[in-house]
Amino acid sequence: MPIIASYNIRKCIGSDRRRRPERVIEVLREIGADVVALQEADRRFGQRASAIPFHMLAEHSGYRPVPIAARHGSMGWHGNALLVGEGVEIRRCQALTIPALEPRGAVMADLDVRGRRLRVVGMHLDLSGLWRRRQARAILNHIAAQDEDMPCMLMGDLNEWMPAGGCLRDFAQHHQTIVTGPSFHARRPIGRLDRMFATPGIRVEEAGVHVSPTARIASDHLPVWARIRIG
Numbered sequence: 001m002p003i004i005a006s007y008n009i010r011k012c013i014g015s016d017r018r019r020r021p022e023r024v025i026e027v028l029r030e031i032g033a034d035v036v037a038l039q040e041a042d043r044r045f046g047q048r049a050s051a052i053p054f055h056m057l058a059e060h061s062g063y064r065p066v067p068i069a070a071r072h073g074s075m076g077w078h079g080n081a082l083l084v085g086e087g088v089e090i091r092r093c094q095a096l097t098i099p100a101l102e103p104r105g106a107v108m109a110d111l112d113v114r115g116r117r118l119r120v121v122g123m124h125l126d127l128s129g130l131w132r133r134r135q136a137r138a139i140l141n142h143i144a145a146q147d148e149d150m151p152c153m154l155m156g157d158l159n160e161w162m163p164a165g166g167c168l169r170d171f172a173q174h175h176q177t178i179v180t181g182p183s184f185h186a187r188r189p190i191g192r193l194d195r196m197f198a199t200p201g202i203r204v205e206e207a208g209v210h211v212s213p214t215a216r217i218a219s220d221h222l223p224v225w226a227r228i229r230i231g
Helices: 021-031 054-060 129-144 167-172
Strands: 003-008 035-039 081-084 089-096 106-113 116-124 152-157 176-178 194-198 202-209 224-230
Touching (some): 003 021, 003 152, 003 194, 035 106, 089 129, 106 129, 129 152, 167 194
Antiparallel strands (some): 003 224, 089 106, 152 194
16 A cells, blocks of 8 residues: 655754755655655755755665756755655646745645556645635645546645644545644654645555654654555
């Protein structure tokens, strides 16, 4: 069964304030997901280069980035990126423009995962609750406007501290909420900022937060994951 994950890698700056992309790659290998949505995957200033050098990703992991980046040298769109493992076929991908007070975006891809069609959406929403709700509605409208309907996973850092309000309620209207656990701060997680949702056509067999010694220091967020059965 496929494993889908979401991980805010904080530009590969760990809780020790050192930029060490090799630690993020090690965490990705530990999870072993088929598809990973990354947040803060690009550096913030300058050329907005990928926080994980492409050669390191190719040499030390089985992942490749979904080709969404608008800037040369970047991995994603406003820091949102998607990685796919070996055997996952990319059929279509796009960056989603959403209303924002600060630079924010979302990314979407239609994939073939272990012989099944799956749509994935990665996002990193605003700090403002009002803007988060606007962004959630925009993302849901993008999905509804697609020509082809298919099972869909939505995931990312939603920056929502309320247990069931705001944008969480918007996503939960037509999607099942996947219960993972607190993922922030990585050293002492209390906040459920990283969330996952799925359409009814997806059955969640198992889900959680990935905790390991490396994950506790590689970023200020822990990855969340779900093992799913599609269709």
